[in-house]
Amino acid sequence: MTYTLSGCRVITGNEQCPYYPAANIVIKDGIIKKIGPAEICPAEGEQISLRGKLVAPGLINCHHHLPSVLYRDLGSDLPLMDWLQQAMWPAQAHMTGEDAYCAALLSCAEQIQNGITTTVDQYYYADCNARAVKRSGMRAVIGATVFDHPSPESKDTLQTAVDFIEKYRHDERITPCFGPHAPYTESPRTYRRIAALAAEMGVMVHTHIGETRGEIDCIREKYGTTSTQLLEETGLFENRVIAAHNIYLSPQDIDIFAKYQVGAVFCPVSNLKLASGIPDIAPFIKAGIPTAFGTDGAESNNALDLLQDAKIGLLLQKTMHRDAALMPAEQGLAMLTAEAADIIGMAHCLGRLMPGYQADLVVFDDAFANAVPHHATAAQETAHLLYSLSGKNVQSTMVAGKWLMYERQIRTFDYPAVARQVQQRAARIAADAGLL
Amino acid sequence: MTYTLSGCRVITGNEQCPYYPAANIVIKDGIIKKIGPAEICPAEGEQISLRGKLVAPGLINCHHHLPSVLYRDLGSDLPLMDWLQQAMWPAQAHMTGEDAYCAALLSCAEQIQNGITTTVDQYYYADCNARAVKRSGMRAVIGATVFDHPSPESKDTLQTAVDFIEKYRHDERITPCFGPHAPYTESPRTYRRIAALAAEMGVMVHTHIGETRGEIDCIREKYGTTSTQLLEETGLFENRVIAAHNIYLSPQDIDIFAKYQVGAVFCPVSNLKLASGIPDIAPFIKAGIPTAFGTDGAESNNALDLLQDAKIGLLLQKTMHRDAALMPAEQGLAMLTAEAADIIGMAHCLGRLMPGYQADLVVFDDAFANAVPHHATAAQETAHLLYSLSGKNVQSTMVAGKWLMYERQIRTFDYPAVARQVQQRAARIAADAGLL
Numbered sequence: 001m002t003y004t005l006s007g008c009r010v011i012t013g014n015e016q017c018p019y020y021p022a023a024n025i026v027i028k029d030g031i032i033k034k035i036g037p038a039e040i041c042p043a044e045g046e047q048i049s050l051r052g053k054l055v056a057p058g059l060i061n062c063h064h065h066l067p068s069v070l071y072r073d074l075g076s077d078l079p080l081m082d083w084l085q086q087a088m089w090p091a092q093a094h095m096t097g098e099d100a101y102c103a104a105l106l107s108c109a110e111q112i113q114n115g116i117t118t119t120v121d122q123y124y125y126a127d128c129n130a131r132a133v134k135r136s137g138m139r140a141v142i143g144a145t146v147f148d149h150p151s152p153e154s155k156d157t158l159q160t161a162v163d164f165i166e167k168y169r170h171d172e173r174i175t176p177c178f179g180p181h182a183p184y185t186e187s188p189r190t191y192r193r194i195a196a197l198a199a200e201m202g203v204m205v206h207t208h209i210g211e212t213r214g215e216i217d218c219i220r221e222k223y224g225t226t227s228t229q230l231l232e233e234t235g236l237f238e239n240r241v242i243a244a245h246n247i248y249l250s251p252q253d254i255d256i257f258a259k260y261q262v263g264a265v266f267c268p269v270s271n272l273k274l275a276s277g278i279p280d281i282a283p284f285i286k287a288g289i290p291t292a293f294g295t296d297g298a299e300s301n302n303a304l305d306l307l308q309d310a311k312i313g314l315l316l317q318k319t320m321h322r323d324a325a326l327m328p329a330e331q332g333l334a335m336l337t338a339e340a341a342d343i344i345g346m347a348h349c350l351g352r353l354m355p356g357y358q359a360d361l362v363v364f365d366d367a368f369a370n371a372v373p374h375h376a377t378a379a380q381e382t383a384h385l386l387y388s389l390s391g392k393n394v395q396s397t398m399v400a401g402k403w404l405m406y407e408r409q410i411r412t413f414d415y416p417a418v419a420r421q422v423q424q425r426a427a428r429i430a431a432d433a434g435l436l
Numbered sequence: 437m438t439y440t441l442s443g444c445r446v447i448t449g450n451e452q453c454p455y456y457p458a459a460n461i462v463i464k465d466g467i468i469k470k471i472g473p474a475e476i477c478p479a480e481g482e483q484i485s486l487r488g489k490l491v492a493p494g495l496i497n498c499h500h501h502l503p504s505v506l507y508r509d510l511g512s513d514l515p516l517m518d519w520l521q522q523a524m525w526p527a528q529a530h531m532t533g534e535d536a537y538c539a540a541l542l543s544c545a546e547q548i549q550n551g552i553t554t555t556v557d558q559y560y561y562a563d564c565n566a567r568a569v570k571r572s573g574m575r576a577v578i579g580a581t582v583f584d585h586p587s588p589e590s591k592d593t594l595q596t597a598v599d600f601i602e603k604y605r606h607d608e609r610i611t612p613c614f615g616p617h618a619p620y621t622e623s624p625r626t627y628r629r630i631a632a633l634a635a636e637m638g639v640m641v642h643t644h645i646g647e648t649r650g651e652i653d654c655i656r657e658k659y660g661t662t663s664t665q666l667l668e669e670t671g672l673f674e675n676r677v678i679a680a681h682n683i684y685l686s687p688q689d690i691d692i693f694a695k696y697q698v699g700a701v702f703c704p705v706s707n708l709k710l711a712s713g714i715p716d717i718a719p720f721i722k723a724g725i726p727t728a729f730g731t732d733g734a735e736s737n738n739a740l741d742l743l744q745d746a747k748i749g750l751l752l753q754k755t756m757h758r759d760a761a762l763m764p765a766e767q768g769l770a771m772l773t774a775e776a777a778d779i780i781g782m783a784h785c786l787g788r789l790m791p792g793y794q795a796d797l798v799v800f801d802d803a804f805a806n807a808v809p810h811h812a813t814a815a816q817e818t819a820h821l822l823y824s825l826s827g828k829n830v831q832s833t834m835v836a837g838k839w840l841m842y843e844r845q846i847r848t849f850d851y852p853a854v855a856r857q858v859q860q861r862a863a864r865i866a867a868d869a870g871l872l
Contacts, residue, residue, distance in 0.1 A: 110805035272751035369546035392828030
């Protein structure tokens with residue numbers, strides 16, 4: 001089926017032609033066939049007028065925990081260990097697979113509402129999460145959590161992860177992978193097994209690295225090295241690795257990231273909330289490492305508005321380095337789209353609006369006054385997207401040529417029913433965990 | 437006229453009873469007559485059901501420049517002096533009073549959409565701004581800018597400010613005041629004259645203090661002291677003063693703030709964008725100084741979503757001080773409501789939802805998934821408001837018992853027409869200033 005989105009302002013993410021003030025986007029069978037001004041790219045098939053609206057590549061959320069919306073607002077303002085012991089662990093112990101499925105669907109709704117078309121996850125109940133993502137119409141890279149200890153889902157999380165990967169490895173919108181939690185909770189032996197399995201199965205690994213000073217101290221004490229160097233020794237980085245947080249990395253660690261092209265994902269809002277530290281992104285970019293942003297889970301963010309994470313992430317770099325010119329909006333755009341696609345191995349088909357790429361895109365309107373005015377150059381429109389807009393401005397969201405949300409109505413499932421379900425399930429979990 | 441908002445969850449801001457899971461709010465002639473559960477506070481007059489929705493005191497934006505939405509996205513990612521010289525000053529030189537009026541109205545729309553009911557301003561064209569605020573239905577403290585040099589509005593900005601104050605001093609929703617720009621641009625003599633005039637006229641002063649390291653160096657070089665100590669010598673603090681930014685204050689300066697109870701307003705997002713620095717709020721609170729948040733103008737934020745400023749402001753303190761328990765959500769709520777009302781001298785009638793107070797309030801719904809779930813204690817609902825919600829969740833906004841926005845439709849003026857006007861005027865200004 002062929003149709004045309006017509007008359008829109010377009011931020012393409014394509015370096016050759018970053019911006020069109022008024023363009024047609026011809027979509028055929030879910031793929032962008034042509035894009036450009038009407039004179040050189042006439043409409044084909046049905047026309048959907050997006051006159052005056054701003055279209056950008058769908059955002060890619062490179063670190064998330066889908067079901068954790070269940071724990072939103074629980075244990076706020078507690079120090080990290082109290083938060084884990086008094087709120088998170090008791091709550092998690094009362095979560096079932098069906099709770100995870102419902103919550104993951106709400107989490108997809110929130111991401112779709114915020115213009116996120118691909119989410120990169122790491123959690124147990126990976127199969128429930130994958131089912132929710134499929135129903136929502138989003139894309140996802142889903143890392144099945146691997147713990148050294150059992151999870152509520154499984155006594156052998158590594159075997160569960162292998163089974164999950166086998167089940168989804170040929171899925172068109174789910175990319176399964178391994179999700180070992182972190183080097184301070186999982187042993188080098190576990191990472192070594194995962195490194196070998198990932199190589200054998202040809203899949204990615206999504207893990208936390210360098211999130212807190214406590215982690216670094218613990219690894220130094222236990223192994224006499226850094227988290228990054230420890231993981232290098234396990235052979236993990238021979239695979240494509242998505243590393244979340246990266247706050248406490250040494251210059252040597254950053255060299256290792258550069259050598260193996262480890263994908264560095266930054267979650268500034270979550271890091272601030274847990275008082276973990278401020279990630280310093282500039283050295284990663286300087287070293288040529290692909291970088292991206294993640295919201296992290298709603299239990300620590302508490303929102304999944306990736307544009308806000310990007311804005312705060314960029315602005316923090318400016319102030320940390322006392323340089324307002326550092327980390328311009330263009331860099332932020334790349335981190336939300338093309339570089340993020342590169343990190344998940346999909347730079348050939350995602351993260352840009354150009355012929356041959358998937359029609360994954362987001363439409364912004366001016367229903368809210370923060371979208372007014374806008375100006376006519378590529379730099380101004382990119383600044384507009386990164387600094388002025390947020391999830392609230394998203395009018396419609398498309399994946400593979402299909403509207404997941406159109407004019408603020410989610411089309412793939414019954415959002416109000418899911419919201420009611422999650423409200424009930426979260427209340428039950430909070431009560432069972434003694435948190436009310 | 438008497439009517440009742442019924443069945444809502446209410447964050448009151450009243451320390452004696454901070455939260456109701458289901459309450460009626462009886463409003464008579466724009467004032468809250470009664471508030472509480474239906475059993476003890478039966479509905480009177482027409483009932484407007486807000487069942488399940490969350491109601492909070494209207495937010496107070498304590499530092500803003502209303503017309504500056506005209507400059508949104510111009511000169512992004514430039515160092516401060518380049519941004520001023522290449523973008524802001526050329527653009528400002530092309531702004532007329534009618535431009536200011538239109539832009540101020542858009543700025544009111546954006547604030548109403550974000551649940552802000554009172555805005556505290558500092559700009560020239562104060563009369564245009566006051567007219568826009570009156571039309572929008574908001575409340576405002578409007579500081580007429582005083583410069584040592586002429587403004588595009590006036591050759592004698594001090595006289596213009598005096599005239600403005602005389603004109604509006606008995607207005608029921610506009611509180612006029614003096615707005616001297618900053619100690620690094622205005623002379624001690626000017627501040628001394630303003631200090632005397634403010635005392636004589638019984639009005640407040642709204643100024644910038646300690647915004648950049650450059651300011652502190654300049655004042656030290658010129659006068660051998662700090663901005664705060666210089667202003668103390670002028671007698672300024674004998675009046676009620678609203679001081680914006682406060683990044684570079686010494687412990688002695690903070691003592692001066694405490695002695696005179698200067699209102700300290702923090703604008704974390706704007707400060708990060710201009711690489712000015714990270715404001716440290718905790719010492720001000722410890723010293724018993726009333727504190728609040730401001731968005732600053734859209735030219736440096738670029739959004740007017742005060743809940744996001746508060747979230748980032750609180751989270752930054754946690755990380756700066758490595759203490760996730762520091763600056764809890766309750767403190768953030770106070771800074772957005774009751775303490776902000778105190779700073780502008782209206783603690784007796786604004787900032788809390790309790791009998792005798794103005795019916796200035798904001799209603800949040802769950803149309804967006806970031807509002808789901810919510811939990812049932814005062815602490816959890818306050819965390820929900822400060823960390824999970826943002827302006828996008830605002831469904832309705834009321835000032836003095838009148839809906840300015842109801843179910844996301846602005847009722848006091850034609851928002852789409854204003855948005856079109858501002859788009860045209862901003863394009864003209866950017867073109868005239870050579871910024872396209």
